[in-house]
């Protein structure tokens with residue numbers, strides 16, 4: 001396996017990793033009738049807007065993981081609104097009717113029109129943010145640590161003083177991983193199983 005910078009040919013593989021780890025770390029394929037719906041929110045914007053902070057993990061079968069970063073979160077969100085979301089909004093109009101009848105894909109498509117642009121304050125402490133997902137065959141062998149360390153080094157080189165990330169509180173395995181790497185809880189939004197945790201690390 002090796003870690004390398006993203007190239008355009010990796011897009012389909014990165015979207016597949018996102019779907020196969022998209023249910024709090026477990027396979028979300030059965031949940032979405034459109035396999036691109038998750039990646040359009042969690043992967044595509046990074047590959048398109050922050051290619052130099054997009055790392056992929058590759059083995060002989062293809063892309064088996066990624067670690068994606070944004071240097072300056074408020075600036076990234078501004079570009080998301082101006083450059084990425086308009087294209088997707090045109091392709092996927094906002095779903096109508098009773099939200100209770102929407103499919104999981106429709107609920108995600110709604111997010112294209114009402115994006116979650118939350119970041120933990122004070123943002124100047126942890127202005128960058130990141131996502132990491134590895135397929136099961138790549139997990140538990142130190143690749144996650146190596147990828148996060150490579151991304152941290154790229155962020156530090158570009159002058160970032162800190163990085164944050166958001167995760168489902170119920171993804172306990174990921175929480176233990178991030179804690180081991182030096183991340184600490186900054187804030188929590190929501191309660192119980194549906195809560196999102198925001199963790200941060202100074203660089």
Ligand SMILES: CC(C)(COP(=O)(O)OP(=O)(O)OC[C@H]1O[C@@H](n2cnc3c(N)ncnc32)[C@H](O)[C@@H]1OP(=O)(O)O)[C@@H](O)C(=O)NCCC(=O)NCCS
Pocket residue numbers: 021024025026132133134135138139140141142143144145146166167168171172173174176177180181
């Ligand atoms: C979470 C994830 C990125 C971790 O990557 P990984 O390659 O499996 O983790 P590593 O092998 O690099 O482990 C790094 C360190 O974390 C520790 N660690 C990893 N998983 C752990 C766990 N479940 N419990 C305790 N420690 C854990 C390891 O022991 C290791 O410690 P060490 O470096 O001191 O020996 C990966 O398992 C994954 O992608 N899971 C599915 C998707 C997901 O949940 N993504 C996060 C969404 S927020």
